[in-house]
Amino acid sequence: MNADVRRAAQILGAGGLVAFPTETVYGLGADASSEAALKRLYAVKRRPADHPVIVHFASAEDAFGWARQVPEAARSLAARFWPGPLTLILKRGPQVGDFITGGQDAIGLRVPAHPVAQALLREFGKPIAAPSANRFGRVSPTAAEHVRRDLGDEVDLILEGGASEVGIVFREDQLQRTRVGEIRIRGRERRGVTCRADMDHSCPSPIARRRRTRASP
Numbered sequence: 001m002n003a004d005v006r007r008a009a010q011i012l013g014a015g016g017l018v019a020f021p022t023e024t025v026y027g028l029g030a031d032a033s034s035e036a037a038l039k040r041l042y043a044v045k046r047r048p049a050d051h052p053v054i055v056h057f058a059s060a061e062d063a064f065g066w067a068r069q070v071p072e073a074a075r076s077l078a079a080r081f082w083p084g085p086l087t088l089i090l091k092r093g094p095q096v097g098d099f100i101t102g103g104q105d106a107i108g109l110r111v112p113a114h115p116v117a118q119a120l121l122r123e124f125g126k127p128i129a130a131p132s133a134n135r136f137g138r139v140s141p142t143a144a145e146h147v148r149r150d151l152g153d154e155v156d157l158i159l160e161g162g163a164s165e166v167g168i169v170f171r172e173d174q175l176q177r178t179r180v181g182e183i184r185i186r187g188r189e190r191r192g193v194t195c196r197a198d199m200d201h202s203c204p205s206p207i208a209r210r211r212r213t214r215a216s217p
């Protein structure tokens with residue numbers, strides 16, 4: 001696997017695309033600092049240009065460096081759930097281009113715990129932009145074979161890493177679960193609900209019922 005990870009990092013550095021596993025789905029990775037690489041990523045996915053992509057980092061410190069503001073609730077969530085299946089959507093920093101955010105003022109930040117994703121991020125040494133590795137509007141892949149069937153040889157390399165599992169999303173003052181699974185806030189198990197991300201309380205009541213994402217937006 002080390003040789004594969006090194007090769008994957010070299011491909012990313014040359015502007016290529018690498019599919020890799022996370023806890024939630026297989027991502028289609030590109031150098032987040034390269035507009036040319038992101039243009040190719042969007043073309044392969046057939047993704048509309050105004051749809052932003054999540055950026056993956058090796059650590060919370062690296063991730064927060066790409067945000068203009070980091071609310072205390074976001075820091076609390078990161079301390080609890082990073083590395084792990086949590087995406088923080090925060091105000092983007094000045095170095096973040098429109099080609100990442102689709103022209104929006106926010107950016108999705110993620111620090112995955114999957115060992116293959118972490119190995120790739122550390123080997124590459126830079127953030128990796130990675131939406132799900134499938135054509136726009138299709139079911140998100142949870143195994144390497146799903147990527148092969150959908151994208152074929154348009155991906156330069158697919159890193160194997162087993163099946164994906166679960167994930168959650170934080171948007172400003174709300175917490176939303178987007179994959180099958182569970183999270184714990186102050187020891188209370190929450191299944192299939194959206195709750196306020198107020199870390200001084202324990203989400204006493206659900207705001208919304210389960211939202212399951214079957215296809216990549």
